[in-house]
Amino acid sequence: MAMTNRVVREGLVVGLIGFAAVALFYAAFDFLAARGFLFTVNLLGQAVFYGLRDPSVLQTPMAIDLTAVVLYTILHLVVALIIGLVVAWLAAQLEGPPAQTRLAVLVIVAGFFVTIFGIGMVSSPIKALLPWWSVVLANVLAVVVAGAYLLGRHPGMARRLVLSDR
Numbered sequence: 001m002a003m004t005n006r007v008v009r010e011g012l013v014v015g016l017i018g019f020a021a022v023a024l025f026y027a028a029f030d031f032l033a034a035r036g037f038l039f040t041v042n043l044l045g046q047a048v049f050y051g052l053r054d055p056s057v058l059q060t061p062m063a064i065d066l067t068a069v070v071l072y073t074i075l076h077l078v079v080a081l082i083i084g085l086v087v088a089w090l091a092a093q094l095e096g097p098p099a100q101t102r103l104a105v106l107v108i109v110a111g112f113f114v115t116i117f118g119i120g121m122v123s124s125p126i127k128a129l130l131p132w133w134s135v136v137l138a139n140v141l142a143v144v145v146a147g148a149y150l151l152g153r154h155p156g157m158a159r160r161l162v163l164s165d166r
């Protein structure tokens with residue numbers, strides 16, 4: 001029971017960390033590109049919930065649709081929390097035998113690539129405004145920050161990861 005509570009608690013924190021890292025990345029991305037606050041969230045919300053696909057429409061200034069922003073933010077948060085719970089559960093599996101550790105690492109790495117591919121496929125109609133490199137970089141940032149949190153919570157995890165390689 002204590003392990004389950006710990007995994008759920010850590011999973012929710014990992015999900016929130018990942019959500020915040022990606023959100024902050026795209027806030028900085030939009031700021032540096034001089035596109036306006038919430039541009040990417042608005043764009044993704046309109047693409048996901050309203051089927052916005054015409055690249056020529058996306059090249060013109062767009063008003064912020066608060067409904068699209070809120071809906072996409074909720075979707076992003078829910079998906080991030082689910083991913084966080086799965087990652088925390090997999091991280092708990094790292095405490096098992098070496099074969100179990102290797103499988104958990106493989107699933108975590110595969111999940112990263114599946115996430116990148118899935119986001120890339122969903123956002124392909126707007127790739128001119130949401131390039132692949134930004135999706136990869138935002139997710140790498142989320143992995144690094146959430147991974148640092150998990151390594152801090154489980155000091156022996158790094159050693160087990162290295163030793164499971166043998």
